[in-house]
Every structure is written in structure tokens, then in C-alpha cells.
Amino acid sequence: MSNLDAKPAETRCHAATHTGPASITLEPREVPLGGIRAMQVSRTLPHRQLPTVGAWCFLDQFGPQRTDMVVLPHPHTGLQTVTWPILGEIHHRDSVGSDVVVKPGQLNLMTSGPGIAHSEISLGESPLLHGLQLWVALPDSAARHTRPAFEQHTDLPIYDGDGVRATVVVGVLAGTASPATTHTPLLGAQLDLHETASRADTVVPLDPEFEHAVLILTGRATVAGTPLEPGPLLYLGTGRSELTLRAHDHDTTLFLLGGEPFPDDLVMWWNFVGRSHEDIVAAREEWERPGQERFGTVAGHGTDRIPAPPLPPLRLTPRRRRPPTG
Numbered sequence: 289m290s291n292l293d294a295k296p297a298e299t300r301c302h303a304a305t306h307t308g309p310a311s312i313t314l315e316p317r318e319v320p321l322g323g324i325r326a327m328q329v330s331r332t333l334p335h336r337q338l339p340t341v342g343a344w345c346f347l348d349q350f351g352p353q354r355t356d357m358v359v360l361p362h363p364h365t366g367l368q369t370v371t372w373p374i375l376g377e378i379h380h381r382d383s384v385g386s387d388v389v390v391k392p393g394q395l396n397l398m399t400s401g402p403g404i405a406h407s408e409i410s411l412g413e414s415p416l417l418h419g420l421q422l423w424v425a426l427p428d429s430a431a432r433h434t435r436p437a438f439e440q441h442t443d444l445p446i447y448d449g450d451g452v453r454a455t456v457v458v459g460v461l462a463g464t465a466s467p468a469t470t471h472t473p474l475l476g477a478q479l480d481l482h483e484t485a486s487r488a489d490t491v492v493p494l495d496p497e498f499e500h501a502v503l504i505l506t507g508r509a510t511v512a513g514t515p516l517e518p519g520p521l522l523y524l525g526t527g528r529s530e531l532t533l534r535a536h537d538h539d540t541t542l543f544l545l546g547g548e549p550f551p552d553d554l555v556m557w558w559n560f561v562g563r564s565h566e567d568i569v570a571a572r573e574e575w576e577r578p579g580q581e582r583f584g585t586v587a588g589h590g591t592d593r594i595p596a597p598p599l600p601p602l603r604l605t606p607r608r609r610r611p612p613t614g
Contacts, residue, residue, distance in 0.1 A: 307499070310525030311514045314338060319348070327355045329421075332503065332521035334556065341501045341523070342547015343472045345425040345556065349503065351375065351418035357410035361586040362594040363575045364400040366426050366561035368469075370476065371396035371408070372457060373419035374505060374541075382406035383584025386438040392419075395441040395457055397468050399426070403571065403582040404436035407589060418505075420543060424458075424474065425561050428552045431471035436584075441468055451490030452533065453480045459546070462493040473498070475546035481509065481535040492531045498546040500524040500531070507540030509533055553606035558597060565604040572596045 314337065316330040333347035334340070345367070350357070352375055361383075371378065373392050380396055381387050383405040390396040398406060410417055426432040447454040447464040454461055458468045459475035466476075475498060481490065494500060502511050504518045512532055516522050524531070526549065533542070555562050560571045574582045575596050586593075 307525045309527050310523055311512055312337075312523040312525075313514065313516075314521045314523055316349075316519055316521070321348075321350065321357070321359070327357055327417075328353070330519060335521070338523055339554070339556075340425065340550045341499055341545045342474055343425045343427070343550050344422060344474075344476070344545050344547060345550075345554065345561065346421075346423035347503070347521070347545070348421045349419075349505070350421065352416060353418075354414045354416050355410075356414055357408060357417060359408045360592050360594050361405045361407045361589050362559055363403060363405050363571065363583045363596075364398075364559050365403050365567070365571045366432055367400050368424040368426065368471075369396070369398045369400075369406075370422040370424060370458065371419070372422070372478070372543075373417075376415045376417035376419065377411045378419075379409045379411055380406060381586050381588055382438055383586050384436050384438055385587075386440075387587070388440050390440065393442075393444070393455070395444060395466075395468060397439050397441070397458070399434065399437045399469065401426075401432070401434045401436045403574070403584075405583040405586050405593075407586050420503075420505075422476070423561070424470070424472075425550060425552070425554055427472050427550075428563060429471075437469075439469060441466070447477070449490060449492060451482045451485035451488070452492055453482065454478065454492065454544075455480075461544075472550070473548040475500075475544065477544045478505070479533070479542040479544055481507075481533060481540040481542070483538055485533060485535040485540070486538060488534075490533050492533065492544070494528045494531050495546065496527050496529045497548055499526045499549055500528060500544065500546040502531075502545070503543045505541040505543055507535060507537035509535050509540050509542065511542070555604045555606055557599070557604055568604055569599065572599060
């Protein structure tokens with residue numbers, strides 16, 4: 289999925305530092321994604337106080353709403369895209385030749401390396417859509433320059449705990465490991481709370497070296513002592529060895545993010561993740577160049593594509609991450 293802002297703001301992200309345990313609620317920003325009815329998404333990362341959680345650097349929640357998702361071919365650099373539908377089906381095509389449909393409970397993971405292009409279009413007429421689109425920043429190593437790639441996982445592992453059933457989307461939760469390719473220590477998991485979690489607390493083991501955050505997808509819950517509803521992202525900091533949950537509705541689902549605090553400075557603009565102003569300028573210029581080869585072409589769309597917006601009249605630079613405050 290693309291960041292379709294016509295005038296995307298500069299996002300300057302300094303390498304993360306350990307903060308210790310926290311319970312900080314970060315409000316989302318409502319963004320029109322485009323499409324026939326200007327589909328709305330709720331964006332919680334990057335946040336002005338918190339640009340990353342581990343290597344997670346972008347988080348949109350779309351729906352639930354009846355709408356058409358039409359995201360034409362567009363480019364990415366320096367990241368992995370994670371598409372996680374909860375309701376509805378999405379047709380994905382990309383410039384490495386992938387042509388698949390992703391359904392609820394299945395994972396689409398696309399690795400851009402130095403450049404890739406893709407499209408995502410919902411199936412059906414005004415379907416009911418609900419899901420997450422996330423980006424993972426690639427570290428400043430060989431991974432950032434690796435060949436573009438795509439993988440789909442239709443059978444993900446499950447961690448069963450007392451009162452919770454967790455689908456491990458990426459990374460590792462309590463020894464249960466996803467087959468998805470990662471380049472930094474990472475965690476992404478959907479937590480479905482059983483009815484028993486509404487009568488007593490349930491506990492999920494965490495890696496204390498990770499920082500974590502939680503997003504409610506459906507229902508309401510108390511998370512680490514903080515009441516939480518759909519919308520905000522609850523940042524939990526580092527140093528936690530467990531997460532205590534109590535459901536307030538029978539149908540309560542959360543998404544848990546985690547990872548080692550990201551060590552690299554990032555410059556993010558539009559659909560590009562780089563390390564410098566020059567990285568972003570070069571990527572934008574290449575996407576706009578007729579006959580460009582860096583990003584390839586996406587079959588089935590002819591000449592249709594999303595053009596890059598103008599760069600802002602300033603130099604894009606990293607900035608220091610501000611400790612989140614409640």
C-alpha cells in the first residue's frame with residue numbers, strides 16, 4: 289500500500305534508545321488513502337513523538353468500512369511491506385512478477401531492497417474491508433541492498449496461552465516463530481482473547497529486550513493496566529517480560545508490535561525509507577524518469593501509475609527521537 293498524501297510531510301527519525309517500561313497512549317491521524325470514495329485510514333506510525341517501534345516504521349489501520357481500495361502501481365525503497373487483512377480480499381501485483389490474492393489470516397510480505405513497485409486492489413464491489421498495512425525499515429546493512437522479493441504465508445503458527453490465541457505474523461512470540469523473512473529482531477502478532485480473558489487477567493510472555501506497542505482491532509481491553517479502545521496505539525516501552533490483558537468485550541482482538549529498538553537514523557518521505565536527503569531525491573527522480581529500471585513495472589496496469597509528489601522546499605534530515613509523553 290502507498291502513502292497517498294499529495295503533500296507528504298517529512299518524517300525524520302533518529303535511532304531509538306531504550307526507555308524502560310512505559311504506558312503512553314498515542315492518538316492516530318485520520319488520512320484519506322484515495323480510491324473511488326477516498327478510503328480513510330487511521331495512521332499511528334510514524335507519530336511525531338514515536339517514529340518507530342523496533343523496526344516498525346509505519347502503521348495504518350483501514351476499516352472496517354465498505355469501500356473500494358484502488359492503489360495503482362507505486363514505488364518503495366528501504367523497507368518491507370506487511371499486508372494483514374482482517375476482512376475482505378486484496379489483489380496484489382508487483383514488479384518481481386507476483387500476482388496473488390491475500391485473504392484474512394494470510395500474510396503478504398514484500399521486501400523492496402533498493403526498489404520495487406506494486407499495486408493493491410480490493411476484490412468485489414464496495415466490499416467490507418478491515419486490515420493493517422505496516423512497513424518494516426530495513427537495517428543499514430546488506431539487507432537494505434538485497435534483491436527485491438515477495439512472499440505469501442497462508443498457514444501461520446499459533447501460540448496458545450491461557451485466555452489468548454496468538455497468530456504469529458512475523459518474528460517470534462514465546463518460542464513460536466513465523467516463517468516470514470525478517471532482517472532485525474522483530475515481533476508482529478494478532479492476539480484473539482478468549483471469553484475467559486473477560487473474567488480474569490491473561491498474561492502473554494514478552495522479550496524484555498524489545499520495545500512493544502499494542503493496537504486494538506475489535507472490542508475493548510485493559511492492556512498493562514491501561515483501558516484501551518480501537519484507534520490509539522499504546523506504547524509500552526522496553527524492559528517488560530510479560531503483558532497483562534483483560535477483555536471487556538467477548539470479541540476482542542489486538543495487534544502486538546515489538547522489536548529491538550532500531551539502531552539506524554531514518555529519513556522517510558512518501559513511500560521511500562532512506563538514510564539521507566540524497567537517498568530520497570535519487571529514488572524520486574528515478575521513479576519519475578521515463579523507462580526507469582530501478583523499480584521495474586507492474587503487469588496488468590498499462591501506463592497507469594501513481595506519480596511522485598513534489599519534494600518540500602527543504603533538506604530532509606534525521607531528527608532526534610523525543611521520549612513519548614502521556
